[in-house]
Amino acid sequence: QQPVQSPQAVILREGEDAVINCSSSKALYSVHWYRQKHGEAPVFLMILLKGGEQKGHEKISASFNEKKQQSSLYLTASQLSYSGTYFCGTERTSYGKLTFGQGTILTVHP
Amino acid sequence: SQTIHQWPATLVQPVGSPLSLECTVEGTSNPNLYWYRQAAGRGLQLLFYSVGIGQISSEVPQNLSASRPQDRQFILSSKKLLLSDSGFYLCAWSALPGEKLFFGSGTQLSVL
Structure with a gap:
């Protein structure tokens, strides 16, 4: 069953923060996050395994709430x-x- | 280092024509291989995955098929394309099930 992402789109200015959510109605073993530029292949960001582990690198991090079956980037x-x-x-x-979820379009303006 | 090659990059085919997309992985042995399709502005839909030579699992019933004739080669085929087969096809591999996916550059297929 396809996970649901929210929001569908986000517009930011440089330096602002954003949160992207991913929810499932079924119990999950893991959650992956990928980023895709237009016309290119998706690129791996991180994996979170059940256990509520939070991972991150530089200024991008993620969490996984096993009880809620929800992950946030x-x-x-x-x-x-x-x-x-x-x-x-x-x-x-x-x-x-x-x-995979349906995707969240993130646009960052100068 | 490991690399994944996918070709062709773009393909325009008439309805009813056959299809063959090829994907090869270098620098690793016994990879898990996947075919995904992405419709315009949509998410990625898993079509097939393979954990070894000759082992193919189909996720979506359709007129597409996949084969893995060699350890690091994955082929997506169709005998007769439909308009609905248009999309961006991505091949991917992982070292083990559940590990991160490495995607090929994709094939943009237009069926007219």
């Missing part, structure tokens, strides 16, 4: 390079079958 002090479509992918088992 946090982008702080946004840069122009952060623009793109963000997808969460969820797994219900460890078999590697990712189901």
Whole structure:
């Protein structure tokens, strides 16, 4: 079952923060986050396993609330390079079958 | 280092024509391989995945098929394309099930 992402689109100015949410109605094993630039392939950002672990690098981090089956991606002090479509992918088992959300379009303006 | 090659980059095919998209991975052994399709402005839909040579799992019933004739080669095929087959096709691999995916550059398929 496809996870639901919110919001569908976000417009920011450089330096502003954003949060993208990913929710599932089913119990999850893990959540992946990817970013896709227009016309390009998605690029991996991070994986979160069940257990509520929070991960991050530089100014992008994420959390996974196992009880709520929800993950959030946090982008702080946004840069122009952060623009793109963000997808969460969820797994219900460890078999590697990712189901992706519909995506969140993030636009960062100067 | 590992790399993934996918071709062609763009393809325009008439309805009813056959299709063959190829994907190869270098620098790793026994990768898990995946075919995804992305409709314009939409998310990624898993079509097929493979954990080994000759082992293909289909996620969506359709007129597409996949084959894995060699360890690092994954092929997406169709005998007769439909208009609804248009989209951006992405091949991906992971070292183990559940690990991060590395995507190829994609094939933009237009069926006219």
